[in-house]
């Protein structure tokens with residue numbers, strides 16, 4: 001195996017060793033039942049990085065995003081977030097898992113699997129309420145996030161009968177309301193119309209320039225090109241070898 005070199009260090013060698021990576025995988029292995037899906041992953045993502053995961057269907061992109069968010073845990077190897085090991089044992093501590101879920105926001109590919117309340121307003125309020133914020137603070141965050149996503153007019157609507165694009169915006173608002181440091185997005189462009197895709201591209205670029213750490217699994221070429229500081233290629237994907245990248249799960 002090659003010694004791991006963070007792609008940014010190839011371009012900013014003086015940054016090497018300056019501080020530990022925000023997310024760090026060491027020899028991380030994960031299998032569903034007996035089927036290995038993530039094999040010996042070594043990967044570092046620094047705070048503020050904007051990373052695009054690319055790979056064929058079934059190459060493990062969604063599973064890697066789940067691992068970053070603490071939803072699946074390694075059978076071998078480690079994942080550390082901000083220096084702390086995230087595994088089955090640490091996630092059994094409710095305080096630790098709540099904090100991880102607050103710091104790492106995960107936008108699922110399928111918005112329907114994220115939306116479960118009776119109104120858009122309740123949906124966006126849910127995360128901040130769970131964080132123990134005051135009613136006043138929760139309501140301020142709901143207003144901010146509805147405004148940021150341009151969905152204030154939907155606040156009283158039931159999430160389940162919104163359009164696909166509206167659901168995606170509600171899902172993003174409900175995650176941003178927890179003010180996460182990292183945003184993991186799984187195929188965010190899938191099933192959106194061209195106009196909503198264009199909007200989302202601009203929105204994610206704004207988040208990137210605001211310094212959010214972004215990890216995005218996508219097949220969308222223009223999203224990948226415009227967003228990526230570097231790529232993580234998964235499996236036997238050999239996209240454009242000339243772009244800064246690391247290769248995992250080969």
Ligand SMILES: Nc1ncnc2c1ncn2[C@@H]1O[C@H](COP(=O)(O)OP(=O)(O)O)[C@@H](O)[C@H]1O
Nearest residue numbers: 032033037055056057058059060061062063064
């Ligand atoms: N919940 C699950 N149970 C069993 N196998 C799964 C589950 N989720 C994904 N897999 C398998 O893991 C592999 C990687 O899937 P996934 O991470 O979804 O890849 P990608 O997002 O790159 O398409 C696939 O072979 C898939 O069938």
Ligand SMILES: [Mg+2]
Nearest residue numbers: 061062063186
């Ligand atoms: Mg997937």
